[in-house]
Amino acid sequence: MTQGPLCQQWSHCPLQHPLHPPSEGPVPCVPISDNWPGYSLDLFTYPQHYYGDLEYVLIPHGIIVDRTERLAKDIMQDIGDNDIVVLCVLKGGYKFCADLVEHIKNLSRNSERFISMKVDFVRLKSYHNDQSMQDMQIIGGDDLSKLTGKDIVGTGRTMKVLLNNIEKYKPKMIKVASLLVKRTSRPDGYRPDYYGFEIPDLFVVGYALDYNEHFRDLNHICVINDHGKAKYRV
Ligand code: HPA
Ligand code: MG
Numbered sequence: 001m002t003q004g005p006l007c008q009q010w011s012h013c014p015l016q017h018p019l020h021p022p023s024e025g026p027v028p029c030v031p032i033s034d035n036w037p038g039y040s041l042d043l044f045t046y047p048q049h050y051y052g053d054l055e056y057v058l059i060p061h062g063i064i065v066d067r068t069e070r071l072a073k074d075i076m077q078d079i080g081d082n083d084i085v086v087l088c089v090l091k092g093g094y095k096f097c098a099d100l101v102e103h104i105k106n107l108s109r110n111s112e113r114f115i116s117m118k119v120d121f122v123r124l125k126s127y128h129n130d131q132s133m134q135d136m137q138i139i140g141g142d143d144l145s146k147l148t149g150k151d152i153v154g155t156g157r158t159m160k161v162l163l164n165n166i167e168k169y170k171p172k173m174i175k176v177a178s179l180l181v182k183r184t185s186r187p188d189g190y191r192p193d194y195y196g197f198e199i200p201d202l203f204v205v206g207y208a209l210d211y212n213e214h215f216r217d218l219n220h221i222c223v224i225n226d227h228g229k230a231k232y233r234v
Pocket of ligand 2: 092209210211212
């Protein structure tokens, strides 16, 4: 069987933590190239209040869900008999997290071993309009010390800051799942253990990803246009 396409490699893991060693070898994922024109919005349905605000569909909702199902299968294979604590990073990670948990539950129900799962939530906020801000705040999470001795599958983009906070509780294993990884030239590039798509360095919205709290109710992952940016700028 041939392996699927492989995505860009990070030369090192910036975390340098024994509980979270960098994955060895190339990681199979779905790469979306810089010159991918996307799908015309006319081919899909999407909320009328966003007509005129979007450029194109980067990843249709169905493909997101199908890819997430495969990530769930890969995660199931790797965690063995361990129970897991899923730490969902709000708000942008809630759709991916919900779908991932649902797939893990279904796969687990249809297999010999039933994985026990707990879910917790934290919130990280770092974006204003489409620009990343330096300051990042972690809000919520019942009590991160509960993660000790558990496996964590986190979802979200700004995982590096979060992991630095979680690792002091010495969980047995930490795994990070993110739906999207952006191809950036920034030196702090962090590669999750599981990721769905490697995308160009574009600002995207939909599937819970927002632009100033708008577009979370869009199913597909889309690229916003200048009109949309201006309309919802704060
Ligand atoms: N869209 C929405 N939120 C984000 C993005 C993005 O492309 N990158 C980081 N946070
Ligand atoms: Mg946001």
